[in-house]
Amino acid sequence: MFRPEFLEAVSNGRDPFASELRENDTVHVTLRAPVRLYYGEADVDVFPGNAQVAAAAMRAAGAQVTTVDLGVGADHLSALLKIPRFHRLKIPQLRP
DSSP: OOOHHHHHHHHTTOSHHHHHHHHTOGGGSOOOSOEEEEEOTTOSSSOTHHHHHHHHHHHHTTOOEEEEEOOTTOOHHHHHHHSHHHHHOOOGGGOO
16 A cells, blocks of 8 residues: 555654654543553454553553453454443444
């Protein structure tokens, strides 16, 4: 999807897009409310390790963060369905 030279320039911080990505990184926000990050081991949309990396960065910034591993079989959608709040929503597409 991206040309190798673009990815290399972004990775090394030489492309202006790299600074935009850093400025918009959500792990560098100051959180006042406790945060819970859910993840599933079978998620192919968001790598499960991202939850751990984000939680560590948020904790380093002083946030109260809990990670919840929903298990080996949980993918992106099934992880969403296991989150308690989603069970109360009236969205037919998200119902099991």
